[in-house]
Amino acid sequence: QVQLVESGGGLVQAGGSLRLSCVASGSIFSDNAMGWYRQAPGKERELVASISRLGSKYYVDSVKGRFSISRDNAKNTLYLQMNRLKPEDTAMYYCAASKLRRAPTMMNEFDYWGQGTQVTVSS
Secondary structure: OOEEEEEOOEEEEOOOOEEEEEEEEOOOHHHOEEEEEEEOOOOOOEEEEEEOOOOOEEEOHHHOOOEEEEEEHHHOEEEEEEOOOOHHHOEEEEEEEEOOOOOOOOHHHOOEEOOOEEEEEEO
């Protein structure tokens, strides 16, 4: 069983930056591919970015060049650096873990989820 705890969300103006963190426990962190997804009110969940066990990355087109996913296996921590934020990035952001080796590209490829951290971008 994997437990995931996110932090780092908040309110930021458009064009600003935030860094989300996700601390994992309950399993060997380096054995899991990881990812971030988001859900805005009234919208479907969207996979934002993912990273394989060895560090290869996937990004949804809307965040390419603005967001960067990384992991620190020594600290059991996943990060999402979000730059040049836009109002449409406003959502609850969730950390997720997968038993896959490669970077997941679909929501149903994840096995564990955190409780989420809210990101609000004002215009």
